[in-house]
Amino acid sequence: MSQVERLRPMKYRSIWISDVHLGFRGCQAEFVLDFLQSTECRQLYLVGDIVDLWAMKNGVFWPQAHNNVVRAILDKARNGTEVIYVPGNHDDVFRTHLGSDFGNVMVRDEVLHTTADGRRFLVMHGDKFDRVVQSGPWLAKLGARLYDLLLGINHRFNAVRRRLGFGYWSLAAFLKHRVKDAVNYIGDFENAVAEEARRHGVDGMVCGHIHHAEIRDIDGVTYCNCGDWVESCTALVERHDGTMELLRWTEGLQVLTAESADWRQPLPAAASAMARAG
Numbered sequence: 001m002s003q004v005e006r007l008r009p010m011k012y013r014s015i016w017i018s019d020v021h022l023g024f025r026g027c028q029a030e031f032v033l034d035f036l037q038s039t040e041c042r043q044l045y046l047v048g049d050i051v052d053l054w055a056m057k058n059g060v061f062w063p064q065a066h067n068n069v070v071r072a073i074l075d076k077a078r079n080g081t082e083v084i085y086v087p088g089n090h091d092d093v094f095r096t097h098l099g100s101d102f103g104n105v106m107v108r109d110e111v112l113h114t115t116a117d118g119r120r121f122l123v124m125h126g127d128k129f130d131r132v133v134q135s136g137p138w139l140a141k142l143g144a145r146l147y148d149l150l151l152g153i154n155h156r157f158n159a160v161r162r163r164l165g166f167g168y169w170s171l172a173a174f175l176k177h178r179v180k181d182a183v184n185y186i187g188d189f190e191n192a193v194a195e196e197a198r199r200h201g202v203d204g205m206v207c208g209h210i211h212h213a214e215i216r217d218i219d220g221v222t223y224c225n226c227g228d229w230v231e232s233c234t235a236l237v238e239r240h241d242g243t244m245e246l247l248r249w250t251e252g253l254q255v256l257t258a259e260s261a262d263w264r265q266p267l268p269a270a271a272s273a274m275a276r277a278g
């Protein structure tokens with residue numbers, strides 16, 4: 001039994017998860033379920049795109065594992081966890097229920113969270129910043145790792161071209177412009193979120209939407225993104241002293257720090273689903 005196993009359930013003050021995309025084939029429901037069953041918290045924030053109703057437009061996909069995730073959340077609510085559901089753009093039908101309480105499940109558009117050490121965080125999904133940030137969120141999924149991959153493919157592609165007597169053709173140069181857009185998109189999104197925090201006079205923001213987990217300071221504002229459960233399988237947690245940290249929950253638990261460089265790599269199983277997620 002590992003050290004982590006012995007510590008289960010791991011107790012946190014608050015937990016935030018977003019972009020689970022239940023109903024979408026790329027959803028890593030087993031990891032979500034394992035995470036929910038291995039942790040306990042006073043408040044569980046569901047920060048949007050928990051159910052992917054867009055994916056279900058092309059036919060309903062709802063395996064038992066996805067049902068188990070819903071049941072695990074409702075079990076927590078029944079057992080005293082305050083569940084705050086902040087709908088996103090893929091589950092925006094729930095926005096018709098904003099302000100409603102279903103037992104211990106509250107549906108809210110934006111909600112203020114105060115940490116144990118007194119910092120105030122505004123929690124929202126984040127799709128409203130798409131109006132501010134020009135490119136679509138699909139670009140955020142590409143980024144530097146795709147660029148590296150394409151550089152490798154292009155190297156082999158050009159070796160073949162050389163043998164056939166063709167000149168060098170730079171796929172990477174062709175795509176560089178777009179990937180630069182993706183990197184800009186993430187940066188622009190994060191800045192727009194930080195700007196919103198300043199407008200509201202809060203210490204920080206918690207959001208999801210761009211499938212890119214992060215905790216960082218942006219000019220005095222703490223920007224937190226809880227990531228997703230399609231590729232990165234990440235959650236944001238608040239410890240009992242108010243410290244926030246990111247967890248990556250796959251085969252084993254990893255606490256994510258700025259030093260753990262490889263945590264943004266997609267899971268092998270999730271890599272093919274990446275391109276299709278929206």
Ligand SMILES: [Mn+2]
Nearest residue numbers: 049088089209
């Ligand atoms: Mn979204």
